[in-house]
Amino acid sequence: MPVSVDYVTRETASNLWRNRLMTIAAVLTVAVSLSLVGAALLLRQGAAKAEVDWQRGTQVTVWMQPAAGTAEVNAVSTELTALSYVQQPCIYRNQHQNYKQAEVLLTPDEFSVLKVSDMPTSYWCTPAQPQDAKEVIARFSGQPGVRNVTAPLAQIHSEEEAITVIQAVFLVVALVLLVSAAVLILNTIRMAIFARRREVSVMKLVGATNWFIRVPFMSEGMIQGLIGSGLAAAAVYGLHVVLNHIGNPDNPGAVFTQMRMTGWEVFATDVVVVLVGVFIGTLGSAIAIRRFLDV
Amino acid sequence: MIRFENVTKTYKGSTVALRDVTLDIDKGEFVFMVGASGSGKTTFIRLLLREELPDQGRILEAGRDIVHLPKWRVPYLRRNIGCVFQDFRLLPNKSVFENVAFALEVIGRPKHVVSTQVPQVLDLVGLSKKRDNLPGELSGGEQQRVAVARAFVNRPLILLADEPTGNLDPATSQGIMQLLDRINRTGTTVVVATHDEILVNWMRRRVVELDHGTVVRDQARGVYGIDAGPGAIEPEPPAQATG
Numbered sequence: 030m031p032v033s034v035d036y037v038t039r040e041t042a043s044n045l046w047r048n049r050l051m052t053i054a055a056v057l058t059v060a061v062s063l064s065l066v067g068a069a070l071l072l073r074q075g076a077a078k079a080e081v082d083w084q085r086g087t088q089v090t091v092w093m094q095p096a097a098g099t100a101e102v103n104a105v106s107t108e109l110t111a112l113s114y115v116q117q118p119c120i121y122r123n124q125h126q127n128y129k130q131a132e133v134l135l136t137p138d139e140f141s142v143l144k145v146s147d148m149p150t151s152y153w154c155t156p157a158q159p160q161d162a163k164e165v166i167a168r169f170s171g172q173p174g175v176r177n178v179t180a181p182l183a184q185i186h187s188e189e190e191a192i193t194v195i196q197a198v199f200l201v202v203a204l205v206l207l208v209s210a211a212v213l214i215l216n217t218i219r220m221a222i223f224a225r226r227r228e229v230s231v232m233k234l235v236g237a238t239n240w241f242i243r244v245p246f247m248s249e250g251m252i253q254g255l256i257g258s259g260l261a262a263a264a265v266y267g268l269h270v271v272l273n274h275i276g277n278p279d280n281p282g283a284v285f286t287q288m289r290m291t292g293w294e295v296f297a298t299d300v301v302v303v304l305v306g307v308f309i310g311t312l313g314s315a316i317a318i319r320r321f322l323d324v
Numbered sequence: 325m326i327r328f329e330n331v332t333k334t335y336k337g338s339t340v341a342l343r344d345v346t347l348d349i350d351k352g353e354f355v356f357m358v359g360a361s362g363s364g365k366t367t368f369i370r371l372l373l374r375e376e377l378p379d380q381g382r383i384l385e386a387g388r389d390i391v392h393l394p395k396w397r398v399p400y401l402r403r404n405i406g407c408v409f410q411d412f413r414l415l416p417n418k419s420v421f422e423n424v425a426f427a428l429e430v431i432g433r434p435k436h437v438v439s440t441q442v443p444q445v446l447d448l449v450g451l452s453k454k455r456d457n458l459p460g461e462l463s464g465g466e467q468q469r470v471a472v473a474r475a476f477v478n479r480p481l482i483l484l485a486d487e488p489t490g491n492l493d494p495a496t497s498q499g500i501m502q503l504l505d506r507i508n509r510t511g512t513t514v515v516v517a518t519h520d521e522i523l524v525n526w527m528r529r530r531v532v533e534l535d536h537g538t539v540v541r542d543q544a545r546g547v548y549g550i551d552a553g554p555g556a557i558e559p560e561p562p563a564q565a566t567g
Binding site for chain 1: 402413414415431474478
């Protein structure tokens with residue numbers, strides 16, 4: 030026998046209202062637990078965003094021999110322009126420009142022995158992906174007229190490692206929180222159903238099928254999960270607003286600035302939080318009522 | 325209507341609740357199950373409801389073996405059995421009308437059937453004026469009348485009552501018995517497990533006595549205690565149903 034929508038709606042509404050203290054407890058449990066899960070997911074996303082920002086500035090420098098001929102310099106220039114994995118244009122610095130930069134970087138004693146003619150010319154390029162820096166190094170090292178090719182590979186490597194660890198930590202925290210949330214929510218729903226076990230036994234007595242009993246309870250769990258996760262989604266959005274507020278666009282080097290996310294990215298996290306809430310609420314109720322149906 | 329064939333039921337700890345019980349109850353009969361506490365009366369009722377399964381033997385209800393009934397068919401079996409208990413088992417948040425209507429909603433009866441049958445049965449139990457009251461606002465006797473109404477609204481073939489007057493005063497108990505008697509006269513088989521000696525003696529219906537899980541007496545028009553009068557052991561044919 031199908032369970033009528035009218036019956037489910039009426040029973041769900043009256044049960045939610047009648048057991049409002051338990052309903053509030055379940056909703057708050059879902060809200061607090063999933064807020065923490067959502068916050069962990071948001072911070073993980075932020076860390077991924079910061080990694081992209083940090084690595085976006087990675088540059089490869091092709092240093093030419095001071096005595097390199099025009100043909101050799103042009104050959105390197107042409108080849109760099111043709112590379113698909115290098116952002117265009119590459120910046121060319123002549124001997125005078127590099128001499129001036131050396132003045133800033135070297136001590137006066139070191140700089141005093143330098144002449145403009147000793148300085149190399151150079152090409153400063155930004156790879157499309159930080160890991161493409163290795164390709165550029167391999168391609169131009171040892172080419173005629175090229176003295177050496179440099180990139181902050183060690184820095185890239187350590188940044189990648191640090192971000193990977195941070196992301197893994199946030200992921201583990203999110204998963205642990207998710208499991209704790211699931212157990213807490215399940216326990217709250219179970220307590221609510223335990224308080225109504227007599228009602229369930231009466232339903233069984235008059236010949237109600239398991240689905241007839243189960244559906245209103247699942248519907249209650251779903252609504253509790255939906256409201257709780259809705260609150261959690263609002264909390265996650267609030268965290269996003271706070272992080273964006275702290276992250277000052279005028280200070281692009283600051284961690285919180287690099288963790289700034291778009292509204293769509295936060296929306297995706299919120300969708301995950303709401304889906305998890307609804308899923309746990311519905312499934313939790315179905316699991317919690319199982320033992321009381323075996324009469 | 326009901327047939328127990330060599331039924332034995334043992335609980336954990338080797339407590340024998342029923343021992344090799346063989347019993348027939350015909351359609352339209354009114355039967356008292358009597359005996360001391362622990363004699364097996366409640367187990368008898370629980371077996372009929374398929375709340376328990378026997379260790380041995382067969383139980384037939386309306387010719388159907390309920391022991392081997394698939395689990396998913398049990399709710400459908402219960403729809404043909406009305407139940408009344410000592411503690412009423414009403415839904416405290418639902419009104420008298422809703423409690424009775426619930427038994428019909430569960431089996432998917434349409435609204436117009438509910439709105440016709442529930443007032444009829446409330447009229448039968450004398451609670452038409454209290455249809456909107458909650459169970460907590462009723463006396464024990466009235467609550468038991470609601471339970472009887474809920475058990476009967478579906479016009480079941482069998483009505484089981486486990487100590488239905490256990491919590492009621494003698495006058496109210498008599499009223500409940502009269503109600504069960506009226507239901508029995510409609511052709512419903514009624515089985516009452518009870519300790520109430522006065523009521524059993526007053527009704528003079530078939531009495532089956534259990535002692536430590538064994539049927540020790542089966543007497544038509546019997547009394548609570550041992551009565552060696554005519555009809556002992558062999559039950560009389562059931563009374564003719566009137567409607």
